Amino acid sequence: MxxxxxxxxxxxxxxxxxxxxxxxxxxxxxxxxxxxxxxxxxxxxxxxxxxxxxxxxxxxxxxxxxxxxxxxxxxxxxxxxxxxxxxxxxxxxxxxxxxxxxxxxxxxxxxxxxxxxxxxxxxxxxxxxxxxxxxxxxxxxxxxxxxxxxxxxxxxxxxxxxxxxxxxxxxxxxxxxxxxxxxxxxxxxxxxxxxxxxxxxxxxxxxxxHSHDYSIAEEFRRYFDIGVFYSRERWIAERFGRAGGEGGRFVRSELAALRRERQWMRVPGALLRSAAKLLGYRLGHLERRLPLAVKRRVSMFPGYWRQQ
Structure with missing residues (x-):
């Protein structure tokens, strides 16, 4: 060969x-x-x-x-x-x-x-x-x-x-x-x-x-982009299922990890981070209703919207 x-x-x-x-x-x-x-x-x-x-x-x-x-x-x-x-x-x-x-x-x-x-x-x-x-x-x-x-x-x-x-x-x-x-x-x-x-x-x-320590604002922007992707590529959810259940499992696992490492003070921040992800993801699903200027501002990849 x-x-x-x-x-x-x-x-x-x-x-x-x-x-x-x-x-x-x-x-x-x-x-x-x-x-x-x-x-x-x-x-x-x-x-x-x-x-x-x-x-x-x-x-x-x-x-x-x-x-x-x-x-x-x-x-x-x-x-x-x-x-x-x-x-x-x-x-x-x-x-x-x-x-x-x-x-x-x-x-x-x-x-x-x-x-x-x-x-x-x-x-x-x-x-x-x-x-x-x-x-x-x-x-x-x-x-x-x-x-x-x-x-x-x-x-x-x-x-x-x-x-x-x-x-x-x-x-x-x-x-x-x-x-x-x-x-x-x-x-x-x-x-x-x-x-x-x-x-x-x-x-x-x-x-x-390969890892990232994203801020809460960056997580919001990143999940906005993910929401845009899955909103536009609906065939993935139809054939493989939606991401929502996986997200809930991740949050529970993250809180358990903080407890194991006795990082109690970080729990409120983790919950706020999860809320930002969810909000970003849901907003991404609604992106077709948003002005282009707003999408450029909240996206982690503003260059994509300039191309649009």
């Missing part, structure tokens, strides 16, 4: 602070990509120069043209690959075989179309960020197929292209990345793959540091 050509794609914007960890982590990987493609959205720091010095191919774009789905899809047309690994600039592969394990998981069964790794909290992450990673990325891996939707619901198509590998032929077969979504393009692709007979593999032993 001919060797599979593996290409790593990383969208970047002012990501130089992460390079002190990212570049040594990539250099240490036992599986070295045949090509690293960096799509830079008009960075004002030294990201472009440092990536080029590292040996990456850098394509610069106008930041106003960036779209989470469209840009990733366009990037896939710029390369020849059997395997596309997508990462974000702040996802740092941890063990030296993280990429190798991710690609191995992609070929663990003939029907697997994508594999995503386990995201661990950054060492400096706070208690809430640590809990979010433990909730969404358990210790045990699992291959998910459409038949699992009755058990897993919306989690069936959960994935993350912060650290994810796609078989190019499977990605092409389902039409590639969506061209116009505010985010959650990874769930969109996973859902279409599952409906088309492919499987999604959560590879728990392929690990990367």
């Amino acid at each position: 001919a060797a599979r050509r593996v290409v790593l794609v990383i969208p970047v914007r002012n990501g130089e602070p992460f390079l002190e960890r990212m570049l040594p982590a990539l250099r240490a990987q036992s599986l070295q990509p045949d090509e690293i493609l960096v799509i830079d959205s008009a960075s004002r720091d030294q990201s472009v120069a440092r990536w080029r010095a590292f040996g990456a191919r850098v394509v610069e774009i106008d930041a106003a043209t960036f779209n989470h789905g469209g840009t990733r899809g366009w990037a896939s047309t710029l390369v020849e690959a059997d395997v596309l690994i997508y990462m974000t600039q702040d996802a740092i592969p941890v063990p030296p075989d993280a990429l190798a394990r991710l690609v191995a998981g992609l070929y663990a069964a003939d029907d697997i179309g994508l594999a995503y790794g386990r995201q661990l909290p950054h060492p400096e992450a706070g208690v809430l960020a640590r809990h979010a990673r433990a909730f969404n990325y358990p210790v045990q891996g699992r291959v998910k197929r459409l038949a699992d939707a009755g058990e897993l619901g919306i989690k069936t198509c959960f994935t993350s292209d912060a650290f994810c590998a796609y078989r190019m032929d499977a990605l092409v077969a389902v039409g590639g990345f969506p061209q116009d979504v505010i985010g959650s393009e990874d769930a969109h692709v996973a859902g279409r793959m599952l409906l088309d007979g492919y499987a999604v593999n959560y590879v728990a032993d392929a690990q990367a540091w």
